[in-house]
Amino acid sequence: xxxxxxxxxxxxxxxxxxxLFGLSAADVQAxxxxxxxxxxxxxxxDEDAGRMRLxxxxxxxxxxxxxSQDGTHLRTQRTTIGGR
Numbered sequence: 001x002x003x004x005x006x007x008x009x010x011x012x013x014x015x016x017x018x019x020l021f022g023l024s025a026a027d028v029q030a031x032x033x034x035x036x037x038x039x040x041x042x043x044x045x046d047e048d049a050g051r052m053r054l055x056x057x058x059x060x061x062x063x064x065x066x067x068s069q070d071g072t073h074l075r076t077q078r079t080t081i082g083g084r
Contacts, residue, residue, distance in 0.1 A: 003071040020063045
């Protein structure tokens with residue numbers, strides 16, 4: 001898995017996101033258009049400089065992908081959250 005930057009925006013293959021949530025790539029695309037899957041993108045500062053994090057939210061699951069500056073996947077963290 002790799003995060004690619006296009007015009008300053010992160011992109012991830014829909015199949016990679018689908019694997020994170022047990023969905024099909026078509027379901028991911030539809031759920032993102034319907035805003036059922038949302039994202040947040042952050043770039044590291046201080047000790048995290050040179051890293052970026054892309055977080056996906058879907059129902060009660062939050063998945064954070066931490067990557068190096070070139071988009072190489074370093075870590076995945078999955079958390080169950082309430083109230084979404």
